[in-house]
Amino acid sequence: GAVVSQHPSWVICKSGTSVKIECRSLDFQATTMFWYRQFPKQSLMLMATSNEGSKATYEQGVEKDKFLINHASLTLSTLTVTSAHPEDSSFYICSAHRDLRGDTQYFGPGTRLTVL
Amino acid sequence: GQQLNQSPQSMFIQEGEDVSMNCTSSSIFNTWLWYKQDPGEGPVLLIALYKAGELTSNGRLTAQFGITRKDSFLNISASIPSDVGIYFCAGQRGQGGSEKLVFGKGTKLTVNP
Numbered sequence: 001g002a003v004v005s006q007h008p009s010w011v012i013c014k015s016g017t018s019v020k021i022e023c024r025s026l027d028f029q030a031t032t033m034f035w036y037r038q039f040p041k042q043s044l045m046l047m048a049t050s051n052e053g054s055k056a057t058y059e060q061g062v063e064k065d066k067f068l069i070n071h072a073s074l075t076l077s078t079l080t081v082t083s084a085h086p087e088d089s090s091f092y093i094c095s096a097h098r099d100l101r102g103d104t105q106y107f108g109p110g111t112r113l114t115v116l
Numbered sequence: 117g118q119q120l121n122q123s124p125q126s127m128f129i130q131e132g133e134d135v136s137m138n139c140t141s142s143s144i145f146n147t148w149l150w151y152k153q154d155p156g157e158g159p160v161l162l163i164a165l166y167k168a169g170e171l172t173s174n175g176r177l178t179a180q181f182g183i184t185r186k187d188s189f190l191n192i193s194a195s196i197p198s199d200v201g202i203y204f205c206a207g208q209r210g211q212g213g214s215e216k217l218v219f220g221k222g223t224k225l226t227v228n229p
Contacts (some may be wrong), residue, residue, distance in 0.1 A: 004158075032214040043119060043204060043219045044159070071119040093158050104149070104213040107131035 006108040013084055014116055020080045021111045023094030029074040031094035034105065035067075038091040050077045061077050074099070084115040102103050122205050122220030124163045127197055130228050135224040137203060138189040146206030147216065148181050148188040162203075163190070166211055199215050 003026040013019050023033055031052050036044040048069055049057040056069035068080040077096075081088055091112055095105040122139045129135060139148070147166055151159035163174050165188060172179055178191045186211035188207075192199055205220040 006158075034216060042223045043218075045219075046216050049216055092155075095158075095217075104164055104212065105160060105217065107151075109162070110156070110158045112156070116227070 003108045004108040010112040012114045018082045019020050021076045023031040025096040028098045032075045032097045034095045036093045086115045089115045120220040123138045126224040128226045135192040139205030140187040144185040147208035149206040150190045151204045
């Protein structure tokens with residue numbers, strides 16, 4: 001149990017376009033999900049905390065108007081990279097906290113975004 | 117954003133050797149977690165620690181939560197080729213899983229057969 005999926009697994013887009021990445025908890029409910037960005041040979045950096053039914057909380061330095069997060073249900077959060085530029089190329093990973101007391105976060109397999 | 121101090125940055129070992137890596141912080145964390153990440157994939161949880169002083173094992177892996185709550189280490193015994201990957205420590209201020217994680221910079225492990 002506790003499987004998190006991401007779609008797509010990779011995407012290539014042109015500069016200036018928008019890209020939507022989905023994060024789904026397949027077999028559990030997740031009130032809270034997290035979005036991370038990981039550049040090559042670097043660690044995971046938290047971008048935002050996504051809460052079902054409310055606005056996301058963004059980390060310092062992350063543009064909320066550029067990285068739109070929607071957590072419309074207890075099993076789905078989406079990250080939309082708007083007007084993407086080459087510097088947005090990265091590995092985007094989500095995690096979901098299972099709504100069980102004392103449980104931990106479970107990570108998705110990641111989405112590789114390449115902006116040309 | 118904040119990151120934990122993780123060392124060593126990389127390790128090259130022979131199959132069968134033991135490995136040790138550690139993570140330190142200038143502030144207290146009440147939960148310490150260790151993850152392994154293979155190339156192109158998301159992190160996979162190896163061990164979670166919730167009490168200061170706690171020593172927990174998962175097969176050949178053993179991790180400890182430091183008494184000061186500012187550090188943790190991970191040991192891998194009798195390494196095998198499939199142990200290759202990047203190991204990350206992560207800390208949480210509280211013990212609720214819904215709190216955000218702070219990650220270390222990772223330790224890249226290479227195991228020579």
